[in-house]
Amino acid sequence: MSDGPVAQSGGGVIDAPGAPVLDVDPGIKTASSPKIAPWEERFTSYDVEAFEVPRGREEQWRFTPLRRLHGLHDGSAAADGEVAVSVHSGFGDSATEDLGGVRVEHVERGDSRLGDGGIPADRVAAQAWSSFPTATVVTVNEARSDDEPLTVTVEGPGVGKTAYVHLQVRLEHHAEAVVVLDHRGSGTVAANTELVVADGAKLEIVEVHDWADDAVYVGAQHLSVGRDATIRHTSITLGGDLVRLSPVVNYRAPGGDVELDGLYFADGGQHFEQRLLVDHSVPNCRSNVMYKGALQGADGDKAAHTVWIGDVLIRKEAEATETYELNRNLLLTDNARADSVPNLEIETGEIVSAGHASATGRFDDEQLFYLMARGIPEEQARRLVVRGFFGEVINKVRVPALRDRLEAAVEAELEAVGS
């Protein structure tokens, strides 16, 4: 019963050795397709015991190496550490503690606002819900300027420790904010992150996972989109032993507009997994998904592994929906594996547009040849191509200092393997 949405379609499972550019095109499933279980059966609950302990064969968990979760999934990971959550105005060197009109509260489990974003849909998320000590609620009720991003820093509990986190970012109606959600440090963490964006509000949020090498983070992001509200969510995964993110977009009223962008860069031994669900349940909403990943596993090391599942559902009542999703993976070395499964399920024909694309390929030798044929040395040509590949995601980040940091991080990743 803990199985999630099952619009399963021909997946793009690509092993690097010998794999040329491969376009995954599982086709579009329609409501008449008999293989698809109804999405209404997607199970959600706050109660961890309502979910069976995953064994690894479930659709929801089949890509995740459960033994590396340190017991987050089976109840054996006792909370013996705490995550430090701090909120600043500004980002990086310019950050201050003066938050202006932003309200930060630490609340108990029973707070009525918790759950406004969404309800856990897997056992680890429910475990986090049952186990967090206090929840942090950050409320914005004004239109903040773009130059004043809010930075929420989540620092892991430390090596060998486990912690559960609950974070909610709320934008009241017509509020506007740019938020950087910066995850770092060591340890094992399960989290729920709620992004509750009220009518007419506009949230731009960059969620950075720059964990230390030992860290394990399993997080559910619950996006609640009010009437005519806008969320631009960018998810950046650079570090950690295992990072698994499950953003769910819930449209609460017509007119919602959501962009989900992502960038992940996995080295040898790292497992980075993204499972998206965009649930178009009301009319006149828009979603645009663009995730880009690069993988590099050094010879003799463990493979780099990324998983991207993009589920988009357009329900019968969601007329005039406009949606597109794209996932691209760049295999920089042989020792890498990228799984990419876009699913698009459409229950009404009355939509503006719907599309999806997925491609995983090795470094494009033709691009390399073209640049080198103009005199550009190979090393530099490779960097230009990778920078260009990620540029579409990074250039949209509106916090200049963060953009610089992300560019530097990508450069550092490339240096690391000397590709």
Next chain:
Amino acid sequence: MSTLEIRDLHVEVETESGPKEILRGVDLTVNSNETHAIMGPNGSGKSTLAYSIAGHPKYTVTRGEVLLDGENVLEMAVDERARAGLFLAMQYPVEVPGVSMSNFLRSAATATRGEAPKVRHWVKEVKTAMTDLEIDPSFAERSVNEGFSGGEKKRHEVLQLALLKPKFAVLDETDSGLDVDALRVVSKGVNDYKAQSDVGVLLITHYTRILRYIAPDRVHVFVNGRVAESGGPELAEELEANGYERFTTAKEEQPA
């Protein structure tokens, strides 16, 4: 004065049924300030010659050499060849998403000139070259070749020629897919660069149309992987009138 000398060049490609020889002993010498047209039927190996000179990894040279002022370019990496002064205007320029044209051009100019061009001069230089080729300034911020029409791509190849200032330029079917207006613009770009430099040009084409705009000093008929006949501009006129039949028939009588 520079010389590009191709000697007994043999090149093969890997196919499903094993290696296949495409070039079968090409001999050709181009000097500075000369324009040589290489004309031949489809499949005769013209593009293979172009890409082999540039060093595309798909092609394996099994014999012969390509000398630029006595230095064997076949021993150089692709980027070294470009920095040595070779340029290939490609028939199918490659799209490089996310890399802006301006960033690309500047990187290429920095590499081929050995130092970064001074910003102020560079901006002006690019602007002038783009205007000459009737390229809208907005293209500078677009990704390299991405979403460009066939004509736009060819214009950008010639733009690179003008900015990178090679000693020898190989133009691989730069005329293909161009309408008359675009052909005129592109040809003018090549002629302008010829006028202001000592470039030697290897103009590869299937049709004589472009030769009305870019006058060749020598014409070589390329058949079955080698030069079948060389002559002056009058040879192009004969091809215009009679096609390649005389050469392809001769080929069958004297199999390689």
